[in-house]
Amino acid sequence: MKPLTASTPLCATVDPELWFPSDTDIVGITEAKTLCRQCRSKEACLEQALSPAGRIVEGIAGGLTKDERQELIRSRGLGLAQRYSVGRLPAKSKRHAATTV
Template identity: 45%
Template sequence: MAPLSLLFGGPAEVGRLGWQDEALCAQTDPEAFFPEKGGSTREAKRVCTTCDVRSECLEYALENDERFGIWGGLSERERRKLKKRAV
């Protein structure tokens, strides 16, 4: 994987996204985190349960309205429900 500074530009952006360097998903099969419709999310969620940056990941997904994949241990549907409850 390329350094974050090459992917995202300046130091401020790298600092904001620095949690990604610690994410366990970066060390596993990315396809597990973006299953096909109806596919299992079990493996991705299992990885998320032990990830030290799970909350940062979920916060990023919510702030950026990520509509696909498992982020912070939650599926797209689970994140939508969470956002509805927060309103």
């Protein structure tokens, strides 16, 4: 086991089960998110959790729940193309957008 340092993420210092509360365990979710938000690695963790190569699907990561991360992915426009690392899909034309509304 690597020695703990100032740069060690908080998640490495607690029971891993803490990061996987059930969807209805509000106390567990709050506890995990509170620790996550105090961590110096929070931003890097969130970016890894959102990246196609390092996608973290379940549990709390980067201070967000699975559903919150999915919403962030949608709001960033990270659709299937980025999720599967095949590049951005071309933007729809105005004509196509008008016919699908």
